Amino acid sequence: MIELSNVRKVYGDSTEAVSNVSLEVSQGETATLVGPSGCGKTTLLTMLNRLTELTDGEIIIDGTPISDHDKIELRRNIGYVIQEIGLFNHMTVGDNIGIVPDLRGWDEERKKERIGELLDLIQLPLDTKERYPESLSGGQQQRVGVARALAAEPDIMLMDEPFGALDPITREELQDEFLEIQEGLDVTIVFVSHDINEALKMGDKVAVLNDGELVQYDSPRDLLANPRNAFVEDFVGEDRLLKQLSLIPVREATTSPSELDERTSTVLHPDDTLKSAVQSFYHATEPLSVVENGQVVGSLSERDIRSVVSDSAEEGLPNKYA
Amino acid sequence: MLNNVDLLLEQTLEHVDIALTAIVIGTVLWVPLGVFVYQYDRFSPPVIGLAGMILTLPSLVLFPLLIPVVGIGTAPATVALVLYSALPITRNTYTGLGEVDAAVERAGEGLGMTDRQLLARVKLPMAVPVIFAGIRQAAVLIIGITTIAAFFGAGGLGASIFAGIRLNLPKQIIGATIIVSLLAIVTDYGLGLLQRQLPGGKRGLNT
Numbered sequence: 380m381i382e383l384s385n386v387r388k389v390y391g392d393s394t395e396a397v398s399n400v401s402l403e404v405s406q407g408e409t410a411t412l413v414g415p416s417g418c419g420k421t422t423l424l425t426m427l428n429r430l431t432e433l434t435d436g437e438i439i440i441d442g443t444p445i446s447d448h449d450k451i452e453l454r455r456n457i458g459y460v461i462q463e464i465g466l467f468n469h470m471t472v473g474d475n476i477g478i479v480p481d482l483r484g485w486d487e488e489r490k491k492e493r494i495g496e497l498l499d500l501i502q503l504p505l506d507t508k509e510r511y512p513e514s515l516s517g518g519q520q521q522r523v524g525v526a527r528a529l530a531a532e533p534d535i536m537l538m539d540e541p542f543g544a545l546d547p548i549t550r551e552e553l554q555d556e557f558l559e560i561q562e563g564l565d566v567t568i569v570f571v572s573h574d575i576n577e578a579l580k581m582g583d584k585v586a587v588l589n590d591g592e593l594v595q596y597d598s599p600r601d602l603l604a605n606p607r608n609a610f611v612e613d614f615v616g617e618d619r620l621l622k623q624l625s626l627i628p629v630r631e632a633t634t635s636p637s638e639l640d641e642r643t644s645t646v647l648h649p650d651d652t653l654k655s656a657v658q659s660f661y662h663a664t665e666p667l668s669v670v671e672n673g674q675v676v677g678s679l680s681e682r683d684i685r686s687v688v689s690d691s692a693e694e695g696l697p698n699k700y701a
Numbered sequence: 702m703l704n705n706v707d708l709l710l711e712q713t714l715e716h717v718d719i720a721l722t723a724i725v726i727g728t729v730l731w732v733p734l735g736v737f738v739y740q741y742d743r744f745s746p747p748v749i750g751l752a753g754m755i756l757t758l759p760s761l762v763l764f765p766l767l768i769p770v771v772g773i774g775t776a777p778a779t780v781a782l783v784l785y786s787a788l789p790i791t792r793n794t795y796t797g798l799g800e801v802d803a804a805v806e807r808a809g810e811g812l813g814m815t816d817r818q819l820l821a822r823v824k825l826p827m828a829v830p831v832i833f834a835g836i837r838q839a840a841v842l843i844i845g846i847t848t849i850a851a852f853f854g855a856g857g858l859g860a861s862i863f864a865g866i867r868l869n870l871p872k873q874i875i876g877a878t879i880i881v882s883l884l885a886i887v888t889d890y891g892l893g894l895l896q897r898q899l900p901g902g903k904r905g906l907n908t
Contacts, residue, residue, distance in 0.1 A: 425811075428811055430810060451814075452813070454811060455812070455813030459808065459811035461804060461807060461811070463804030463807075464804070464808075465804040465805045465808030466808075467808075467809070467822075467823055467827075468805075469827055470826075470900070479812050482812070482813055482818065527812070528812075
């Protein structure tokens, strides 16, 4: 658990990079920090591992203020991934992944085993550990970067636009892979992004920052449903209703089957998103049947969707649904 | 003729001995100095400036200046050659460390390396190609200047060259000079092989 209270960072010439930010990240949760460039998100992130020292306020990790920790010890317990990757090109992939265990004095056997585990986790063949980073593709290099950060089993991971320098296809691949990896771990993650879509996708909670201030800190759905002000509304984009629909599973809007039309050719699965349901309305008559394991479990109509999608978003509904 | 071969061989060995000693001492002294000025940057302009100034002193002036201090023979030669190697080695160490990718440094720092670990395990290995370029440059320079040392009684291939000049024996001058050049080329190549053995040494070998 990470708690920030009234955190401020002022640089020498009285530029306030971060002003009075307070937020909490629960154990095992991912918080994304998002905002335009210069909003202070990276500064805020690096204050957590004390690469940047805070001016005022307090950061508490698992009950202890980070100022009480030895800087070096603190960093060895926190995974760190950066956009530029920053692999050590003179070391093999294996040595790169094993660097923090090595700094912490693990024995060779344990280190070797851990490197094998991680290569498996990031889906690279075991013999990659003998290779040098420069012989890998960008996507593979950042996988190694993630493995390096996870090596010493940290409780916390800090990720500074980790997938920002990759091409869109690789980026999405790595996002999906990372979400999968993360499910198997109990790691608290703080993830910086400038891309609202990435922030909504990766975060359990999203912190929108502007000019060093925390504008809103909410779950992706709440953020989309109730943007606090014009800045957030603008930042999440005009298509925030569609984004919202893509975050809600059909299951939540399904009503019990009443007069079912078994002949509908278009059926939905409870895990489909409402976005795909809306798409289906264009070439099928509603209500649509929701089918799971061959069993009809309910039906879904426009009205059902409207009942779950928050009121304040109504004004953004496309005409057909207004 | 056979005598000549023997003499040349002896002078070549002397030459190699003087030059290699200077290169080894120069490396041992100036790489750490380069690290020092990298860490305490305010010292870099005076130190590198002074090293540059030394290099502008003609060897015909520097050698005799050192004789009253360290005596005659190979000693003044070694001292002078070590001084000449200061600029390429110190400056390349300083520059090489400064050119290490900032992101790599930040990653190392963020993963919990101490300053010393960062220097020893990341920055120095990453700077190896640039540092070695300096050492190789110094080696070639030193092997050339060692020739002058013979003028002040240090021996080496310069002895044959100066004798050839005095006695007007162009073949002897050219022969000895070719050996000096070959020595420089072989040493440079040998240092390149040595560089390969170091961590991070396989990179940038074409420079």
